[in-house]
Amino acid sequence: MNISFHLNGRPVTVRVPSGKRVVDVLRQDLNLTGTKEACGSGECGACTILVEGRARLSCLMLAVQLKERHVVTIEGLASGGLLHPVQEAFVEYGAVQCGFCTPGMILAAVDLLKRNPLPSGEEIREAVSGNLCRCTGYARIVDAILAASRRMARGKKR
Amino acid sequence: MNRVHLPRSLEGAWEILDRVPEARVYAGGTDLFVKLQGEARSRAVLVCLERIRELRGIRDAGKHVWIGACTPYTEILSDPSVQEHFPVLSDAIRKLGSPLIRNMGTMGGNICTASPAGDTLPPLYILEATLEIRSHSNTRRIPVQDFILGPGQARLEPGEILSGIEIQKGHPYPVHFYEKVGQRQALAIAVVSLAVMMRLSEAGDIEAIRMAFGSVAPTVVRPLPIETQLAGAPLDEKTLREAGAMLQAHLFPIDDIRASARYRRRVSANILQRLRLRGKASMKDSHRFGP
Ligand SMILES: Cc1cc2nc3c(=O)[nH]c(=O)nc-3n(C[C@H](O)[C@H](O)[C@H](O)COP(=O)(O)OP(=O)(O)OC[C@H]3O[C@@H](n4cnc5c(N)ncnc54)[C@H](O)[C@@H]3O)c2cc1C
Ligand code: FES
Ligand code: FES
Numbered sequence A: 001m002n003i004s005f006h007l008n009g010r011p012v013t014v015r016v017p018s019g020k021r022v023v024d025v026l027r028q029d030l031n032l033t034g035t036k037e038a039c040g041s042g043e044c045g046a047c048t049i050l051v052e053g054r055a056r057l058s059c060l061m062l063a064v065q066l067k068e069r070h071v072v073t074i075e076g077l078a079s080g081g082l083l084h085p086v087q088e089a090f091v092e093y094g095a096v097q098c099g100f101c102t103p104g105m106i107l108a109a110v111d112l113l114k115r116n117p118l119p120s121g122e123e124i125r126e127a128v129s130g131n132l133c134r135c136t137g138y139a140r141i142v143d144a145i146l147a148a149s150r151r152m153a154r155g156k157k158r
Numbered sequence B: 001m002n003r004v005h006l007p008r009s010l011e012g013a014w015e016i017l018d019r020v021p022e023a024r025v026y027a028g029g030t031d032l033f034v035k036l037q038g039e040a041r042s043r044a045v046l047v048c049l050e051r052i053r054e055l056r057g058i059r060d061a062g063k064h065v066w067i068g069a070c071t072p073y074t075e076i077l078s079d080p081s082v083q084e085h086f087p088v089l090s091d092a093i094r095k096l097g098s099p100l101i102r103n104m105g106t107m108g109g110n111i112c113t114a115s116p117a118g119d120t121l122p123p124l125y126i127l128e129a130t131l132e133i134r135s136h137s138n139t140r141r142i143p144v145q146d147f148i149l150g151p152g153q154a155r156l157e158p159g160e161i162l163s164g165i166e167i168q169k170g171h172p173y174p175v176h177f178y179e180k181v182g183q184r185q186a187l188a189i190a191v192v193s194l195a196v197m198m199r200l201s202e203a204g205d206i207e208a209i210r211m212a213f214g215s216v217a218p219t220v221v222r223p224l225p226i227e228t229q230l231a232g233a234p235l236d237e238k239t240l241r242e243a244g245a246m247l248q249a250h251l252f253p254i255d256d257i258r259a260s261a262r263y264r265r266r267v268s269a270n271i272l273q274r275l276r277l278r279g280k281a282s283m284k285d286s287h288r289f290g291p
Helices: A022-029 A085-092 A102-115 A121-127 A139-157 B010-019 B038-043 B073-077 B080-085 B087-094 B099-104 B107-113 B121-126 B224-230 B237-250 B261-271 B274-289
Strands: A002-007 A010-015 A048-051 A054-057 A070-072 B024-026 B046-048 B058-060 B064-068 B130-134 B139-143 B148-150 B161-168 B175-181 B192-200 B206-214
Touching: A048 A102, A054 A102, A054 B099, A085 A102, A085 A139, A102 A121, A102 A139, A102 B099, A121 A139, B010 B046, B010 B161, B058 B080, B064 B080, B073 B080, B073 B087, B073 B099, B080 B087, B087 B121, B087 B175, B087 B192, B107 B121, B107 B161, B121 B192, B121 B206, B175 B261, B175 B274, B192 B261, B192 B274, B206 B224, B206 B237, B224 B237, B237 B261, B237 B274
Parallel strands: A002 A070, B024 B046
Antiparallel strands: A002 A010, A048 A054, A048 A070, B058 B064, B064 B161, B130 B139, B130 B161, B175 B192, B192 B206
């Protein structure tokens, strides 16, 4: 069947067999391999995407559920050649090692900061508690999100 | 052929369910798609309920609050009337899964999955919630504890959809809490859980209490004799130790990958001691903020 939706700001239409998961459509049909799959069962958060601005797990969704929705994957976060402040902070704070968790982690953080622009460290840890990282030990991830939140809040005031 | 449907109304859902009796409904998919993988998933006829307006939202209807079965947890948590009237339910939802699971998962899914570990179930048992179940031709209401029969088994006929959860307001129990013992903080299925609503006297004795345990039997356990026994009793270590011993007759736990039956029995008794902590904390609060 044909499914039309907005992906990273552009309208797309894909032809997919019904029953195909969102993560497979993104990676296989649309060549957007930034979205990762590890567990395939909701436990790791590597497959996180934003649907209508909300972080969701693309391994537990079928493609048809994207119909007419606005979807953002990690590929769509930078704009005009500039990284998103959360991406920038991840680079700056060394919050990336192997990088497998990074797309999901960043999108979960973007969802958080939209609802809660100045979260505490505790709130950040809670917000990314569904995103597992095997490498960093989380400290730098939390620091990066904290720094990004301050920078974004300052940016808004100006 | 299109096997996955995205109806926008109940009428649209029934149109498919009438035509394809083996079709399966789902809401957040956080239980269904963990089980339904690969070939089975591509073959299944599925009806996604997430866009059906009639199944979503939260309405304060005066005497009770209606929660649409397909309302994602995150929305329930941001609703002031749920937080105000049913803190034990919000407390349990905050401990369910992870933020990502809560952005997708629903109470309708938790109830129909009917897992003994389902985190919304102990609160719904003590709040004595009523489920609203609709089919093409009928709407019926059933208390949550009559709906759930055993692990994965619920009283749902073909063509029926759980549409809403109704909870009466004005329960005279100021202290609400949900305790969950799991293997870690986030993303942990309960090994033992306990939902409590209680009222204390000025002296700090238990005036009235309701409690329900999860993960200790095929369904949630609400030990009514213990509720009766505790009414009027002092909130102290000895009372709760005795209650923990009495409790054992109501538990039918199993050994599984998460814990042994023995451990579940022991924790169920010990967790009752938390009542003292929560009771004390509430006395302090009412002292600080009270009249
Ligand atoms: C990583 C992970 C962690 C989890 N952690 C927890 C946890 O800590 N505690 C907990 O309790 N659960 C947990 N769960 C289980 C799950 O998230 C919850 O049970 C959730 O509430 C299911 O809701 P859903 O809408 O996603 O259900 P779905 O998967 O959409 O549906 C589940 C079942 O219910 C049926 N169903 C759903 N809605 C309706 C309806 N309105 N009418 C009739 N039938 C319906 C479906 O046919 C299906 O059989 C976890 C799941 C995952 C993947
Ligand atoms: S791949 Fe989706 S949560 Fe792990
Ligand atoms: S950086 Fe390797 S998993 Fe997080």
